[in-house]
Amino acid sequence: MRLHLITVGEPRLAYARLGWDEYEKRLRRYHKVQVTRVGGRTQAQESEAVRRAAGRAPLVLLDPRGRQFTSPELSAYLDHQGVGGVGELAFAIGGPEGHTDELRAGAHLLWGLGLLTLPHDLAMVVVLEALYRAATISAGEPYHR
Template sequence: MRVHICAVGRLRRGPERDIYEDYLTRFDRTGRALALGPAQLIEVEDKKGGGMPAEAELLQKSIPAGALICTMDERGKVMSSPDFAQMLADWRDQGRQDVAFVIGGADGIDPSLRAQADASLSFGKMVWPHMLVRVMLAEQLYRAASILSGGPYHRV
């Protein structure tokens, strides 16, 4: 199952990007044997200043046809890492070819795009910078692959 991280804004060079790339590399390596991945980042930017509706349109265009849509949203479901791993495995086992994790801009995800989502996840009640959500998602993808492979990364 291919993983697409569709996000508003550009992750510039620096420690956040280094950590993000490291975890995605680990996910791709660990997930390959589990039919998870590869993962790719698709970044969009609303250069015309159209706000959330314009960002939603750009995000919608970045989502592969037929992909399961999972928004990363403060109103989403909070779950444990093992539960997240199981959800990924379930999607894969249901024959999903693509999953798109959608990360909005500083103001979040437009309600019209949230309404199209098959699932919505939250990293807790606190609001996180949208650039850090990419890093946290990449880490959780790697952790999920490690859990599913029986690796030692996650201890319960």
């Protein structure tokens, strides 16, 4: 399956850039990965850019109100989407103001990373690591213990 990662901006801090690069490289062993960086001056412009970048792919928005997964649950969700014929999922990490209500309403899924507020750079790394961990679970590999 293709995983399209759409981010508002890119990691700016050195640790986040290194983490993003590492987990993106690892994830590519299991999935086709596309990364799109979008921008905008307002929340509405950012959300519109995310919508355009996702195209027809089901859109999974990172949102604090979203469903929280355990790692095995995320793995099962991705497997289910792939078996169901979904060839691509678009995952969008919004800017500081998050996504607009309109974009949220049209999303396939809202995914919450937890109750904590994470800095944008760290959230980007956490998403990639979670997707990588889910892929290793699906592959039956020992990364997830």
